[in-house]
Every structure is written in C-alpha cells, then in structure tokens.
Amino acid sequence: MSVRIEGAVKRFGAETAVDGVSLDLPQGAFLVVVGPSGCGKSTLLRLVAGLETLDDGAIALDGRAVAGPGLHVAPESRRVGVVFQSYALWPHMSVARNVAFPVEAAGASRRAALEEAMGHLRSVSMEAFADRAPAALSGGQRQRAALARCLASRAGTVLMDEPLANLDPHLRAAMEEELAAFHARAGVTTLYITHDQREAMALGDVVAVMGRGRFLQVAPPEDVYARPASEEVARFIGRAAVLDATIERVEGATALARAGRPAAAASGPVRMRCAEGTQAGPSRIVLRPEDAAIDAEGPLRGVVGQALYRGGAWEATVEVSGLGAIPVVSRNRLRARDAVGLRLLGGWALPGRKQGGAHV
Numbered sequence: 065m066s067v068r069i070e071g072a073v074k075r076f077g078a079e080t081a082v083d084g085v086s087l088d089l090p091q092g093a094f095l096v097v098v099g100p101s102g103c104g105k106s107t108l109l110r111l112v113a114g115l116e117t118l119d120d121g122a123i124a125l126d127g128r129a130v131a132g133p134g135l136h137v138a139p140e141s142r143r144v145g146v147v148f149q150s151y152a153l154w155p156h157m158s159v160a161r162n163v164a165f166p167v168e169a170a171g172a173s174r175r176a177a178l179e180e181a182m183g184h185l186r187s188v189s190m191e192a193f194a195d196r197a198p199a200a201l202s203g204g205q206r207q208r209a210a211l212a213r214c215l216a217s218r219a220g221t222v223l224m225d226e227p228l229a230n231l232d233p234h235l236r237a238a239m240e241e242e243l244a245a246f247h248a249r250a251g252v253t254t255l256y257i258t259h260d261q262r263e264a265m266a267l268g269d270v271v272a273v274m275g276r277g278r279f280l281q282v283a284p285p286e287d288v289y290a291r292p293a294s295e296e297v298a299r300f301i302g303r304a305a306v307l308d309a310t311i312e313r314v315e316g317a318t319a320l321a322r323a324g325r326p327a328a329a330a331s332g333p334v335r336m337r338c339a340e341g342t343q344a345g346p347s348r349i350v351l352r353p354e355d356a357a358i359d360a361e362g363p364l365r366g367v368v369g370q371a372l373y374r375g376g377a378w379e380a381t382v383e384v385s386g387l388g389a390i391p392v393v394s395r396n397r398l399r400a401r402d403a404v405g406l407r408l409l410g411g412w413a414l415p416g417r418k419q420g421g422a423h424v
C-alpha cells in the first residue's frame with residue numbers, strides 16, 4: 065500500500081506537534097522516522113493510523129484519500145496495522161489465539177488461522193509460548209507476540225512505534241534481523257518510529273530525520289550519514305564533529321577544504337565530499353570517525369579524550385588545538401590522555417554557506 069502525506073499539520077493548543085510534513089512512500093518501502101523525544105514522531109504515525117485528526121493537509125493510502133479537509137476515515141477502515149511500544153494483547157486469550165484472531169476475522173477457518181498464527185510466532189521465536197496467557201510473558205515476549213499479531217493482520221501498511229524499545233540488546237538485534245527479513249519477504253509498506261539512530265540506520269531503506277515537527281532530511285541511511293543536510297542532522301545521526309572550514313576550490317563533487325577557523329586553519333587542504341553548487345569560501349564541515357586516522361606522522365597533534373573499546377576497535381575523540389574534539393575509530397588501543405598524531409582523510413562540506421558558528 066502506498067502512503068502519501070501532503071503538508072500534514074497537527075496542533076495541540078498552542079503547540080504544533082506536526083508542522084507541514086509531506087511524504088511519498090511507494091508500496092513496499094520501509095521508512096524509519098527518527099528524531100529526539102517530543103519532535104512529533106508518534107503524532108505523525110497516529111495521523112496515518114487515523115487515531116488523530118489533521119488540522120491541515122491530506123493523507124492518502126493507495127491513492128484513496130483517508131484524511132483531509134472535512135474527511136476522516138476511521139482507523140478500522142484504513143487497513144493499517146499498528147504496533148505500539150506498549151501493545152495490549154487480549155488478556156483472556158492465549159498467545160496463539162491472539163495471533164490467530166485477525167486471520168480468523170478475515171475469513172480463515174479456526175484451524176487454518178491457528179496454523180498461520182504458529183508460522184508468525186515461529187518468525188518471532190515465540191512458538192514455545194503459544195499456549196501461555198499474555199500475563200505470563202515478559203515485556204519482550206509480549207512485544208514479540210504483538211508483532212506476530214500485527215504480521216497476521218495482513219495490513220497493507222504496518223505502523224510501528226518503538227516496537228523494540230523494551231527489549232534487551234541481544235533480543236533487539238535478533239528482532240531487527242527478523243523485521244528486516246520479514247519485510248524483505250512480505251514487502252508490506254512499513255512506517256517505523258524510533259529515537260534510536262543506530263536502529264534507524266540498520267532498518268530503513270529510507271530514513272526521515274525529524275526535528276520540531278518537520279522532516280529535516282529524507283534519504284537512504286548512507287546518505288543521511290555521509291551527506292547530512294544540516295548541522296542538526298549531522299549531530300543527531302552518528303558521531304560527528306562539525307567545524308568551521310575554508311573551501312579553497314571545488315572540483316566536481318569534491319571540495320578542497322582547510323579545517324579550522326579561517327584565520328588559523330589547523331589542517332592543510334583535504335579533499336572532502338560536497339553538494340552540487342558548493343562554492344569556495346567559509347564553510348562548515350562534518351567529520352565522521354572514518355574521516356580521520358591516528359597517524360604518528362600525521363600533520364595534526366592531539367590528545368585522546370574519552371576512549372571506549374567497542375569490540376574490535378576503540379572509539380575515541382582526539383582533542384586538537386584549533387579544531388576541538390575529533391571523533392576517531394582505531395584498531396590499536398587508545399588511552400585517555402595519550403598524545404597522538406592525526407591525519408584528516410576526508411569529510412563533508414555542509415550545503416549552504418554559513419559564517420562562523422559557536423561550536424568548534
């Protein structure tokens with residue numbers, strides 16, 4: 065089912081929770097909306113589900129208008145399945161009956177519905193709990209049962225609001241894989257909400273970064289990471305240093321830039337990625353951990369700040385005079401307060417020229 069949102073606005077009193085969001089999601093897409101707490105993610109999802117009414121704009125599912133001026137199609141008539149963070153299962157039914165219910169309601173025999181339910185329970189590793197009552201499950205198990213029920217509902221669009229929020233990290237990683245595999249198999253259009261940028265990058269074909277009721281950038285995860293549209297996106301997604309720089313020359317899709325304040329550039333010119341239309345002059349750049357390497361022969365000197373071992377590599381920041389804290393990743397052990405050499409390897413020149421900037 066395709067989802068089309070045009071200029072959606074939702075206000076609560078004086079507050080605008082969703083402020084002119086537009087989106088064209090083709091059938092089968094997996095869109096993850098990510099953003100900080102209170103930015104309007106849940107409200108947007110509730111508008112699509114029909115649980116809130118629009119103040120302005122329009123929503124169409126599969127080309128059929130479901131919300132707009134003078135129009136509000138009831139949630140149960142929209143063919144959307146919803147999985148919330150705290151999803152209530154029917155307490156008087158076993159897990160298997162909970163999952164079988166939507167299949168039976170769609171016309172399948174009781175036996176066929178149970179068989180299908182078992183398949184969905186297997187896909188979320190819950191077949192061993194089929195006969196339990198929801199009250200006898202852990203929070204994570206309940207969530208998986210709710211997910212299985214949503215999968216069983218054969219909705220044209222599935223809306224998920226932080227469905228993995230209460231799971232432990234192992235289960236969460238396993239469920240992310242399950243979700244990705246299920247989506248690849250069933251191809252159900254999915255709108256997934258999270259405040260966890262790591263999860264957003266792992267799951268989305270397309271990631272919408274949301275802030276203050278608006279979409280700040282909608283793009284494939286690798287673009288959001290490597291070519292953030294703004295400083296706000298760069299800081300929210302992944303580790304980054306955002307700093308002043310001077311672009312000396314632009315050659316096609318690369319810019320030759322010196323990092324640091326124009327009067328005291330701390331690095332020699334480095335080739336960086338840039339957007340079309342980037343011009344020479346003062347700029348702001350984004351450095352990801354891959355854009356700098358610890359190198360004893362490197363032209364920059366710095367001191368390791370915090371260093372954390374992340375299995376296979378150390379994640380650290382290196383404090384460089386004139387540049388500030390630069391994120392790095394290293395296979396060699398890094399310790400706080402080590403003096404190191406650093407070499408810049410690349411970066412991203414933020415679109416639009418901005419002078420100065422408070423943070424370095």
Ligand SMILES: Nc1ncnc2c1ncn2[C@@H]1O[C@H](COP(=O)(O)OP(=O)(O)OP(=O)(O)O)[C@@H](O)[C@H]1O
Pocket residue numbers: 076079080081099100101102103104105106107108259
């Ligand atoms: N029913 C409501 N009445 C009044 N204000 C609301 C209501 N629902 C949401 N809001 C406000 O709208 C804004 C957006 O809320 P929303 O729940 O959509 O954010 P969110 O991005 O999903 O946050 P979180 O990640 O914390 O769940 C918040 O400031 C919130 O307080």
